Amino acid sequence: MKTFKSHINETFTSELPADPILENSRRQVSEACFSYVTPKHTAKPELIHVSPELLETLGISEAESQSEEFLKVFTGNQVLEDTRPYAMCYGGHQFGNWAGQLGDGRAINLTEIEYKNQRWALQLKGAGPTPYSRTADGLAVLRSSVREYLCSEAMFHLGVPTTRALSLAVTGDQVLRDVMYNGNPEYEEGAVVCRVAPSFLRFGSFELLASREDAKTLKTLTDYTIKHFYPELGAPSKATYLAFFKEVSERTLKMIVDWQRVGFVHGVMNTDNLSILGLTIDYGPYGWLEGFDYGWTPNTTDRQHKRYRYGNQPNIGLWNLYQLANVLYPLIEDVDALQAILDAYKSNFETQSLQMMRSKLGLFEAEESDLKLIQDFEDALQMLETDMTIAFRTLSKFEKGNLSNGLKLIEDAFYNPDAMTSEIEEVWKAWFDRYSDRLQKEALSDAERASKMNGVNPKYVLRNYMSQLAIDDAEQGDYALVDELFNLLKNPYDEQPDSEKWFAKRPEWARNKVGCSMLSCSS
Structure with missing residues (x-):
């Protein structure tokens, strides 16, 4: 992959502080934004699917994508020369409660590239343990990997801000998972997805540093983020930091309004799952509204309180922004200015939501x-x-x-x-x-x-039962439906008469089936 390697341009590891401990042991990591770590070798890796559009976006030729090196690199079995994979350090509020250090427990960043004036980070999900894996194994299974791969690309083609997915592979390893957290774990087929985004920084990346009163690293990380992803805001200053928070707020709002437009429910809007770039990130127990219901959540963990239900997503976006405002306050020191941005989120949501719904009903x-x-x-x-x-x-x-x-x-x-x-x-x-x-x-x-x-109301979305059908086939070694759905969802607003069977209500057999209605975080 000679051409691809020429695009490597790493900034995260060269400009931000690293964990000085190189041992891959579960631990608290202080005064650092990441830890170096090596992906786990797998028994028998096999590529299931690769996104042709993303290959082109990243400057990877079709021939390179069919090489043995591509297979090994994007399944964690080979490290690109002159790169050092790493896991990111962050914390977060989970279901409204501060959870402390979390970090990339099953995600390993391979490298960063710059191609056609765009910066991309490439990350493997399910490539093995990191210092942030806590009691887990750092692996992922096929069912969750199929869902993430298909939904990442489906959301992109729907016009929703999102991370993307380059490749999906099985590992040949068996992974033990308790799907419904009911004490009945079973072995499942392991898999790895290569996720792609300009950056995987989250609200929680900043929160953890603030919680530890590490003002120096917090400023370094904020300056880095502005320099590479919000350069139009200018050199570091209180005014720049305030403008940064405003931009993050506006991007977050746009993303959530788009979620509401297409009926997407994230399922677990913890602060560690909100991108600092306003991208949909971490496709876990997400779901699509079947019956229109503001009270619906796809997450079994959220079944009782429904904190992350469809109708509450805009409010949770605001709640998370309050946490980020508290974190950035020491850099800005202007409560009124921060509050004005948070207040604007509320009024802008009302305006944008009304405009979005007008467009869905054809009221222009x-x-x-x-x-x-x-x-x-x-x-x-x-x-x-x-x-x-x-x-x-x-x-x-x-x-x-x-x-x-x-x-x-x-x-x-x-x-x-x-x-x-x-x-x-x-x-x-x-x-x-x-x-x-x-x-x-x-x-x-x-x-x-x-x-x-028809340009704002999709005809085809990735209903949970559709994913489950693809998963059922994939677990039998048949990946044809993964490819069919991948191609269907590239044109979600088009009629596609040959695919009319997918423009249908959820079948009754899927109403209460595991994977088709409620989902857990187990993957």
């Missing part, structure tokens, strides 16, 4: 009545279990003035149409009456409006 010329129309639509969606993706996508076919086709259009989105009562039917008919009147104020034709609506 703002009217005061829009908010009530949107709220009433959401209420109607929850009167019967109604599939979010199908309902919004199908709504684009509504013709203003044609009241007869309103409710009939979205009938296929109802999970139990037999539960429709005359009262619910009247609510829907009344809503479509108002919707039709509202559309009369739009200058766009029905076809033009439909085209714009």
Whole structure:
């Protein structure tokens, strides 16, 4: 991989303090941003899938991707010459409580490259233990790796800010996991995903340093982050640090509004899982809304309190930003200025969320009545279990003035149409009456409006049952469905008539199946 190696340009390890201890033992790491570590060799590595688009983005040729060296490097079996893999040190608030040091417990960063004026960090997930693995083995299993690989790329093509995934491989090793944390562990097939992002820095990277009152390293890390990822903000100063926090806040908000738009639920929005670049990071027990439900969470650990439910994601984004504001305060020393940014997050969410929902309903010329129309639509969606993706996508076919086709259009989105009562039917008919009147104020034709609506309402998303079907096949050595879904989700807004079978409600067999409804953090 001679061409690829020429792009290596490491800054994280050359500009930030390293853990001086080289022994790979579980421990507390102080006054350092990372620890050097070597990936674990695997028994029989085999590549399952590689992203052609990301190969091109990283400047890796197709021939290089088919080489033995590529296989070994991106499964942890060979270290690129002149590089030193490392695990990042960070802490975090987990479910609202400070958890102390966490760090890359099963992620190992290989190197950084710079290609076409873009910087990328490459990281293996599931490549073995690190000083931050605590009591775990640092490995990952095939089911979680398939989910992360497919969803990373699916989110990118949906237009949601995200880390990405270059490759997916099985290791040939067996990994012991207790899927539902019920005392019944079983061996599963091990796997490794190569994750790619400009940086994997998180809110927790800064939090840990502040919690230890390590002001020197905190400033060094903040200056590094601004220099490489927010260079337009200028040289370090209190004003620059404040502008940095503002930009992080705005990026975080944009990401979450996009999550809400497509019905994505992260499942575990701890501060160690929030990117300092506003990217979706750490695809663990995530899920996609099937029935539209603000109270739904995919995470079994969150089942009781539902802290990370769909409707609470914007609030949790703000809560996490409060923690970051506290961390950065010593660099800024202006409570009012920080509070103004946090207050702006609240008002900007209201504005951006309304605009996003207008676009989903095809309301492109703002009217005061829009908010009530949107709220009433959401209420109607929850009167019967109604599939979010199908309902919004199908709504684009509504013709203003044609009241007869309103409710009939979205009938296929109802999970139990037999539960429709005359009262619910009247609510829907009344809503479509108002919707039709509202559309009369739009200058766009029905076809033009439909085209714009279909650009924000995806037809295809990675429903959990789809992932599970691919996982079931992959565990039998059949990776065809992984490839089919990967290619389907590259064009989520297109009709793709040959793939119509995936534009369907979750099948009933998947309603309560492990991996299809609720998921654990076990991977």
